[in-house]
Amino acid sequence: MKWTIQFKMVVLFSVIVFIGFSALLILSNRVAQENMYREVREDMVQSKKNLDIALNQYFLIHNKRISKGSLEAGSRELEEQIGSAVGGKITLYRPDASKYGTSTSEDKLAKQTVLPDLKEAMQSRIAYTTMVDQGRVMASLSFPIQSDQQLVGIVQLEKDYTDLYRRNLRFQDTIKLFAAAIFVFVFIASIFISRKITQPIRVLTKRSAEVAQGSLNADIQIATKDEIGELAASFTVMIDRVREQIDVIERERDEVKQVQARSKVFFDNVTHELKTPLTTILGYAQILRDNGFTDPDFFDKGMNYIIKESRRLNTMVADILEVSVSSAVIENYRFSSVDVSEIIREACEDMSIKAGKYNIGIHYELEEELYVQGDRDKLKEVFLNLLDNSVKYSDVNSIIEVQATREQQFIAILIRDRGEGISEEALNYVFEPFYQEKGVNRIEKGSAGLGLSIVKNIVERHGGTVDMKSIMREGTQVHIRLPGERNT
Structure with a gap:
């Protein structure tokens, strides 16, 4: 019973x-x-x-x-x-x-x-x-x-x-009658009070059974300010946590699917990008083998193509290796206290020679002693890649602006160019390896599409964020935020 x-x-x-x-x-x-x-x-x-x-x-x-x-x-x-x-x-x-x-x-x-x-x-x-x-x-x-x-x-x-x-x-009889009436009242009241007290427990039992059957939408409406109310609140929190964990698992599952899809696209792009220069090299090599040196002009042209495509192939392989290395464990990075303003200044001076060929000026405004914990070479690679992209896609006779300031505990870096810009749709994919925007020939620009992917990977390894904004035919802005150190 x-x-x-x-x-x-x-x-x-x-x-x-x-x-x-x-x-x-x-x-x-x-x-x-x-x-x-x-x-x-x-x-x-x-x-x-x-x-x-x-x-x-x-x-x-x-x-x-x-x-x-x-x-x-x-x-x-x-x-x-x-x-x-x-x-x-x-x-x-x-x-x-x-x-x-x-x-x-x-x-x-x-x-x-x-x-x-x-x-x-x-x-x-x-x-x-x-x-x-x-x-x-x-x-x-x-x-x-x-x-x-x-x-x-x-x-x-x-x-x-x-x-x-x-x-x-008569007094005794009155007392007995009063006691009997009180007893009946207490008995009836105890039924209602016990029903009221145990009602939340019955609700919790029912909802627990629903959760045990897999239903996580159990709504518990218990507002009592006692131990049962605390139990109901804890039970609700537990269900919410379970639901959140399930949502996290589902999101991670979707992310895994997206990663698998991107990996396939990456593999297809790598295959395509490597296949194109190899095909050109193989074609000219076969023609040169068949024709020998009978046509000096064609021979020079073929050798130039072979050298050019070999260099491009070497660059792509190096970039792919860079992506692989930047995705490796964090121990590959050599962290120390470095001055970001000094690194940016060196990168701007290094890129000013290439920018001068197109009459593009690089102007920078940098606060001094912007220290972060980072790998100096990796951070310089970030700024060189971004400045190189700005030079490639800026208009001739334009200006590239670089700023670095301290914003509370962060170091904020802004790189702004005046060029053709990037479409809104492309902004969602520019940091993915080998992404190629429609209507833009990256081969002609001398890029295999790995630079921004490397930039994003390095910045995130330093605990920072990178974001890009662009307006077509006006230019592009790149915002970087790195966790800074106190000035010493």
Whole structure:
């Protein structure tokens, strides 16, 4: 049998309340009885005082002296007057516990057996007895009457306390009814409260089952500010983390697919780029072998083509190796504290000779002491590649601007040229190896399309970013950000 938390809570609350109310009823019954007996005792004490006053008044009014004879003669009158004065039944007894006005021995024995307070009065002591019989409560008070220090009689007062006893019973019944009503209320309330408390647990159980079945869209609407609410919040966070991890796995899977696709394109491009110069070299070599040296002009032309294509092939192979090396482990880099402004200045001066052939000027504005942790040769290669591209694709008689500034903890480098520009579509692929924009002949420009890929790889290995912006027929801007060091 499966005992739910709600069932256990209801049973536990019911047992606790039942035990509590049972103890309360027992205690209240005992207290009520003690109160009743205390009232009887106090009333008996007051009745004794009233009896003394009434008894003295009687003998004073009738000018009599307390003695056995006066008690014997006026016993009935005395019982009636004193009884009416104190509100109870008065009985006068001789010292031997027999009633005044009778001599029957049966009466004497009966009184001695039923009323023990008479025995105490026969010993000149005051005593009272409380008796409960069939729903009636009677109290009997006996005290001695003395004359000249001699016991001459006993006065016994009997009072009925049945009304007090019944009031006590009604009070007990009221308490019991109230306790029963409270118990029923607590029982019903415990059902609703336990249902309310366990509702979030049932929701969590249901959602956990859904998650176990593979559904990660479980919506948990629990807003309680307690441990269950914290558990629900943690469960929601766990589901979100699992969902995020799955999204990451799916993105990585898509990225792997894209990498595989790019690798295929890279391989196809490499094959194509290598095949073209090899085909030219092979064709001219076969013609030269067949024709020999009979045609000097053709021989010179063929040799020039072979040398040119061989050099281009050598450049492409070197670039491919560079891409491979730049993609290798970071230990191949020799990091040290280097001044980027000094490296950029050297690169600009080195490229100014080539730029001068096309009447292109290179102007640079560099802040001093822009230190970074990097490989000096690799960083110089980055700036040479970018400046070389700017020279190739800039308009004649234009200016290439280079700036380097510190922006908080980063070193920002800007290279801007005035040239034909790059289309918006091509900007998304310019850093991929062997990418060739439609309408642009890279062979004529002397590029195999690996320079920007190498630039991106080196910059990222230095913890930086490279970005390119361009407007057609206006020019191109390259932004580089490298993590800098504090000036020393």
